[in-house]
Amino acid sequence: ISPTMITLKPTQRSAMGQVIYANSITLTPGTITASLSDGVLEVHALTQEAADALLEGDMDRRVTALERSDA
Template sequence: MRHTISLSIGLLLFWLLNSGHYTLMILSLCVVSIVIVLTIVHKMDVVDHEAQPVHLSRKFPAYSLWLSKEIVLSNVTVVKHIWLGNESLSPTLTTLKASQITDMGKVIYASSITLTPGTIALDLVGDRIMVHSLLRDNITALESGEMDRRVSRLEAQC
């Protein structure tokens, strides 16, 4: 029920932001289309804690702030190495261990790895993540496990 409410609030906000016309006709069309979408989604049986992760919403802003700081730092590094040339690169392929329990946590961890430039999560099997990185330093930074710990803490807030 919680997930259905959050989905309908999200759809309502999306409609209101994108339409920009607030007459009775348009608003009733909005309600009708939201009801249609909710029916279809319930038939597909995809409204659950994975599609609507409301249990993460309390801790998520702090994590996204930390992640954006990481993104800015690694962007600066990658841009520096673009202008330094190919000799300064040391591409590396390793396998890391993800210590998260749920699938949601693992996916958040892998997506955070991919979102920071310089590291890409290539494959996720079980709890092993295959990571390609532009520099050897990026891998040592990941192996120190700060991002892993933060994602685990985010996940533990359920």
């Protein structure tokens, strides 16, 4: 275990999209969104691997794709 805090800038355009992304992070084992303010997420990860997975951006892209398909 190597706890770390990371900052993410989500690509979702709407506040709802950003909240869905933040919630998706919290539902992922080993990660929790500590705050969402002014379009910036502060995330706590239990391991560096969990942090790296978020930084790769796959979940962000998936939520953004859902947001676009909803329009």
